[in-house]
Amino acid sequence: MKTLHLLKTGLFTMALITSTAVFSQGQMAKEDTKMVGGAAMYPTKNIVENAVNSKDHTTLVAAVKAADLVDVLMSEGPFTVFAPTNDAFAKLPKGTVENLLKPENKATLQTVLKYHVVAGKWNAKDVLKMIKDGNGKAMIKTVSGGALTAWLKGKEVYVTDENGNSAKVTIADVNQSNGVIHVVDSVLLPKS
Structure with missing residues (x-):
């Protein structure tokens, strides 16, 4: 009888510890979740799985698909992505996005996207x-081989191409299962 009681108590304690751990993980994921473009960005999903839900990143998602970079951004990584919004793409000269999305400009589009x-x-x-550490500036090498410069203006972080x-x-630390996204308000372009 005593053994049965200890067994039941032990199982109850294990169940309590397990449910507490699951709750804590769920709570942690909830705390790390950020809203971007009206959608929750879950740290348990990869960059592409989250980005497709952001209404502010439909142009970026279309560009990633046209450039055949979906598999890369779904891979293990990790990656840091400076993700331009639709409004950022709209700042480009008229016709730029449409031109980049043409199949014959795929290599150029890939370079522009990899620059982010x-x-x-x-x-x-x-x-x-x-x-x-860089006395006000940080040089960051991109996967395209180019460089970005990060710097502060007041308390705001800027990135210069x-x-x-x-x-x-505009939104930092949107954690993903394979990296992190920092939302930016302009498209960054490599030297041509």
């Missing part, structure tokens, strides 16, 4: 430390 991607997971605190155009990080 950095190998590794670089959260805001990492970028801020790099800026501090090789042509001198800057994008402000």
Whole structure:
């Protein structure tokens, strides 16, 4: 009888610990979840699985599909993506996006998109430390082979491309299962 009681107590304790751990993981995922483009971005999903739900990133998603980069951004990574919004793409000269989406411009589109991607997971605190360590500027190498410069204006983080155009990080640390997204308000372009 005593053994049965200990067994039941032990099983209850194990069940309680397990349910507490599951709740804690669920709570942690909930706390890490950010809203982007009216959709929850879950840290348990990859970059593509989250981005397709953001109404602010439909142009970016269409470009990633046209460039055949879906599989890359669904892979293990990790990646840091500076993700331009639809409004960011709309700032480009008229016809630019339509031209980039043409099949004959696929290589150029891939270069532009890869210019927004950095190998590794670089959260805001990492970028801020790099800026501090670099006396106000951090050079970041992209997977396209180009470079971005991160810097601060007040408390806002900006990223500047090789042509001198800057994008402000409007939402930082959107964690993904294979990296992190920082939403930016302008498209960054490599030197042509």
